[in-house]
Amino acid sequence: MTFEVPAWLKRAKSHMNMTPYLAGIGGEIVDIGPVARARLPYSDKLVGDPQTGVVHGGVITGLLDHTSGLAVMVKLREPMPIATLDLRIDYMRPAKPQEDIFAECECVRVTHEVAFVRGTAHQGDAKDPIALCTGAFMLIRGGVHGIPVTSA
Amino acid sequence: MSDYRTGDPAKLIEAIPYCHHLGITAQVEDGALVLTMPFAQHLIGNPMLPALHGGVIGSLLETAAIAQVIYETRGERLPKPVDITVDYLRSGRAVTSYARARIARQGKRVVNVHAEMWQEDEAKPVANLRGHFLI
Numbered sequence: 045m046t047f048e049v050p051a052w053l054k055r056a057k058s059h060m061n062m063t064p065y066l067a068g069i070g071g072e073i074v075d076i077g078p079v080a081r082a083r084l085p086y087s088d089k090l091v092g093d094p095q096t097g098v099v100h101g102g103v104i105t106g107l108l109d110h111t112s113g114l115a116v117m118v119k120l121r122e123p124m125p126i127a128t129l130d131l132r133i134d135y136m137r138p139a140k141p142q143e144d145i146f147a148e149c150e151c152v153r154v155t156h157e158v159a160f161v162r163g164t165a166h167q168g169d170a171k172d173p174i175a176l177c178t179g180a181f182m183l184i185r186g187g188v189h190g191i192p193v194t195s196a
Numbered sequence: 197m198s199d200y201r202t203g204d205p206a207k208l209i210e211a212i213p214y215c216h217h218l219g220i221t222a223q224v225e226d227g228a229l230v231l232t233m234p235f236a237q238h239l240i241g242n243p244m245l246p247a248l249h250g251g252v253i254g255s256l257l258e259t260a261a262i263a264q265v266i267y268e269t270r271g272e273r274l275p276k277p278v279d280i281t282v283d284y285l286r287s288g289r290a291v292t293s294y295a296r297a298r299i300a301r302q303g304k305r306v307v308n309v310h311a312e313m314w315q316e317d318e319a320k321p322v323a324n325l326r327g328h329f330l331i
Contacts (some may be wrong), residue, residue: 065249068238091213093274100214102258106251110241113250122199125242128250129244132281 047078052123066110069103073114074146080106084145097141104145104165105133108177112145112161116181119151119159125184129158132178139174142176143167149177157183203227210268215259218252222263223261229267231260231295240290248283248288253313257282263308264297271331275307279293288322291315297325307331 053076066082069090075081084090084107089129091101109131116126129135148170149163163177164170203276205222208229210214220233233239233256258280265275297311311325 046230047242063237064240064243065250065252089213089217092215094211100212100259101280102218102251102255103214105254105282106249109250110253119205125244128282128284130281130283131250131254131261132279133254133277134279135277148210165257191219 045193049076050119050121051129053117053120060121063110065106069106071107071110073111076114076117076118079148079150080111081120082111082114082147086142086144086149091141096138098138099141099145101133101135103132104135104139104175107145107147108149108163108165108175109179111149112151112163112177113181115151115161115163116151116154116159116183119154119184125187126159127182127184129180129182134176136173139165140167145174146170154183156185159183199215199228205305208263208266209259210311212259214255218255219258220256223299224267229264229296231256231262231263232291233295235290235292245287245318246290248290248293250282250284253284253288253323254282254325256293256328257313257323259323260297260311260313261327261329262293263329264299264311265307265309265329268299269302269307271329275329275331278306278328278330280325282323282325284323286322288313289315293322294318300326302331305330315325 048194090099153160159181161179167177209222240250295313303307
């Protein structure tokens with residue numbers, strides 16, 4: 045079975061990379077497909093523990109949330125706003141300083157109202173994850189207050 | 197960089213680069229710790245609304261939890277997150293956000309913390325967090 049990225053999402057990819065939060069932390073979307081992927085290079089401004097140089101847990105949360113949202117959109121035939129309902133993150137180990145962080149997320153099920161996602165954050169080896177995530181997203185069909193939607 | 201050992205949460209937050217990036221500061225009001233995060237352009241997740249990024253909301257809540265644990269336990273190292281669950285109740289709008297946390301259960305090694313974030317009205321929370329942290 046071949047997978048096709050929705051045309052509207054291909055058009056929106058550059059737009060999504062410009063999400064202010066993602067741009068602010070220096071992250072980028074590297075792949076949109078059945079598994080959505082993002083990369084975040086190490087940066088001093090992401091540090092959560094100045095004594096060790098380990099990035100803040102919130103950075104991992106942010107990258108996984110963003111990539112999860114993208115994984116949901118990959119499964120939508122038409123653009124619509126989505127909203128995170130809940131997100132659980134299990135931190136397996138601290139991220140090694142100076143190394144890139146990757147997030148890989150897959151939307152496992154889309155219903156009329158809600159989409160369910162599983163994801164992993166790692167530093168090159170997905171079998172040695174930094175964190176795992178489970179998320180549920182609300183699909184806002186018809187948009188929010190009539191605002192037309194072109195991306196997230 | 198050992199300011200947080202004094203148990204001063206404001207200094208703890210100041211010393212964390214990612215909190216500086218997000219604009220998070222901590223204040224003690226009537227003996228309770230409150231975190232503040234003014235709105236800024238780079239916190240946006242959805243420019244159309246505009247709405248705060250879910251990751252920003254999670255970051256503020258996790259920081260509130262960590263700061264509360266340091267504040268109460270006077271711990272010598274930063275609490276390490278084991279797992280967190282964030283429930284998003286409302287869209288985070290383009291205004292100042294606040295967060296506070298409480299320790300629900302403290303064991304020898306693990307604490308369970310609940311945190312809540314709100315904006316203009318504390319009775320209308322934007323999101324909440326439950327999490328376990330190693331101390």
